[in-house]
Amino acid sequence: KQEVTQIPAALSVPEGENLVLNCSFTDSAIYNLQWFRQDPGKGLTSLLLIQSSQREQTSGRLNASLDKSSGRSTLYIAASQPGDSATYLCAVKDYGGATNKLIFGTGTLLAVQP
């Protein structure tokens, strides 16, 4: 059974710092991995989607990497800003039939201090 864990659970950094959020999963047989951002009281916004054949994806100040064999992904945020404060969730899509089921991690609550 696939389990997804995120470390740390919470992180507070001063504005301008580069930071890394970690995501690990127990079963490497995944189709893809997706990073989401969740703002308080709001839904999830997709940030980056990495296919199982890819090693990384970049969007602006965000870079996500994927190492399937070790069951790990990282989300790198460069030059953090207070507007980056949110909960970051990773989710994997397993193999296993035709379903499009996402299994979510436990989330990292990020606070960027001005």
Added chain:
Amino acid sequence: DTAVSQTPKYLVTQMGNDKSIKCEQNLGHDTMYWYKQDSKKFLKIMFSYNNKELIINETVPNRFSPKSPDKAHLNLHINSLELGDSAVYFCASSPPGLAGAYNEQFFGPGTRLTVL
């Protein structure tokens, strides 16, 4: 303009009541989902429908009954509400395709259910 919308945004009700949450997407997607996010922020899938057909049904009490009148709508009806049902419920949708790489999911804003 909203891609995936849910109503209501907040729902406060007494134990034992029956309530419904509605979801609509205007993205032309074939597949829709319901997720539950508990008090520890853990998100877990409950149901998925593809073209009005149930394809995922996780271990959810049968007090929860999804209904898809058409592929743009997926409603969630909950009977005999219990305290433990308090959570945020998210609807999501994804485009058609094989069970493969590009079925990115788009989420609604959530419905915060509080059972007193």
